[in-house]
Amino acid sequence: GAVVSQHPSWVICKSGTSVKIECRSLDFQATTMFWYRQFPKQSLMLMATSNEGSKATYEQGVEKDKFLINHASLTLSTLTVTSAHPEDSSFYICSARDRLAGEGTQYFGPGTRLTVL
Amino acid sequence: EDQVTQSPEALRLQEGESSSLNCSYTVSGLRGLFWYRQDPGKGPEFLFTLYSAGEEKEKERLKATLTKKESFLHITAPKPEDSATYLCAVQASGTYKYIFGTGTRLKVLA
Numbered sequence: 001g002a003v004v005s006q007h008p009s010w011v012i013c014k015s016g017t018s019v020k021i022e023c024r025s026l027d028f029q030a031t032t033m034f035w036y037r038q039f040p041k042q043s044l045m046l047m048a049t050s051n052e053g054s055k056a057t058y059e060q061g062v063e064k065d066k067f068l069i070n071h072a073s074l075t076l077s078t079l080t081v082t083s084a085h086p087e088d089s090s091f092y093i094c095s096a097r098d099r100l101a102g103e104g105t106q107y108f109g110p111g112t113r114l115t116v117l
Numbered sequence: 118e119d120q121v122t123q124s125p126e127a128l129r130l131q132e133g134e135s136s137s138l139n140c141s142y143t144v145s146g147l148r149g150l151f152w153y154r155q156d157p158g159k160g161p162e163f164l165f166t167l168y169s170a171g172e173e174k175e176k177e178r179l180k181a182t183l184t185k186k187e188s189f190l191h192i193t194a195p196k197p198e199d200s201a202t203y204l205c206a207v208q209a210s211g212t213y214k215y216i217f218g219t220g221t222r223l224k225v226l227a
Contacts, residue, residue, distance in 0.1 A: 002163070032213055043204065043217045044161070093160045097213055104149050104208045106215060108160035 001027050004096050006109035013084055014117055021079045021112045023094030029074035030096035034106060035067075038091045050077040074099070084116040119144045123205050123218035130195055130225050138190040138203055138221045146210030150188050152181050153204040155220070161204055164190075195225045 003026040013019050023033055031052045036044040048069050049057045056069035066088075068080040077096075081088050091113055095106035122141045130136055142150065149168050153161035165174045167183040174181050178199065180191040190203055202222050206215035 004160075006160075034214070043219045044215075046214060049214060091158075095160075103166065104213045105151060105163060105166050106213075107163055108153070111158070111160045113158070 002098060002105075002107040003027055004094065004107050004109040006094055006112050008112060009110060010113040010115075012115045012117065015085050016083055018080055018082045019084055019114060021081075021092055021094075021114075023077045023079070023096070023109055025075045025096040025098075025107075028096070028098040029100065030077075031074060031099040032097045033071060033077040034095045034097075035069060035077075035079050036093045036095065038093060038111075044093060047079075081114065084114070086116045089114055089116045119207070119209055119216050121205060121207055121216050121218040123203075123221050125221060126219070127222040128224070130192075130223070132196055132225055132227050133194045135191070135193045135195070137192070138223070139187060140190070140205030140218055141187040142205075142207045142216075143186075144207050144209045144216070148208040148210050148212070150183055151206045151208070151215065152188070152190055153206070155202045155204055164203075192223070195223075197225045197227050199223065200225045 005024045007022045033050040035047045038044050047062045050069050050071040052071045071077040093111040095108045120143050124139045152164040155161045165181040170185045172183050178193050182189045202220045204220045205218040
């Protein structure tokens with residue numbers, strides 16, 4: 001149980017293009033999902049909290065217009081990196097909280113490796 | 118300010134050599150403390166959730182304990198497949214956001 005998937009697992013794109021990453025909870029419903037960014041040999045940095053049916057809450061320093069988040073259903077959240085540049089290259093990981101579990105444990109997806117040329 | 122510190126930063130053990138990883142935290146009201154294992158290039162894998170001081174949880178060779186200021190992840194008789202980065206995260210009261218520590222990179226040698 002508590003499986004979270006991400007698609008794609010890796011993507012290479014040209015500078016200036018937009019990339020969409022999907023995060024799905026496969027066997028539970030998630031009213032809250034989280035998006036993280038991880039640099040090599042560093043810990044996870046929270047980018048934003050995604051709430052089903054409402055606007056995402058971004059952490060300080062994260063550009064809302066750069067990283068668009070949509071949480072359209074109880075099992076799907078998407079992160080769109082708009083006008084990507086090489087400095088956006090990173091490992092992006094999502095997590096989801098089971099709304100029926102009554103506690104705060106987050107279950108993580110396998111991550112998406114983004115490389116911007 | 119809420120903060121999580123993990124030590125050591127890196128640890129090398131011989132197979133079968135038991136040890137402990139530390140996670141110290143300061144938080145305005147603890148909602149929960151969480152341990153994860155992360156392999157290179159993958160997302161964190163959930164291990165344990167602890168809610169109150171004195172609580173302990175076990176899974177195979179791993180045992181997690183919690184006090185009011187820190188948590189320990191004890192690894193008994195580790196095997197090479199236990200090699201990974203172990204992450205600790207805390208949740209403060211009133212939020213489901215995690216505050217992550219920087220992790221402990223564990224290498225178990227055969």
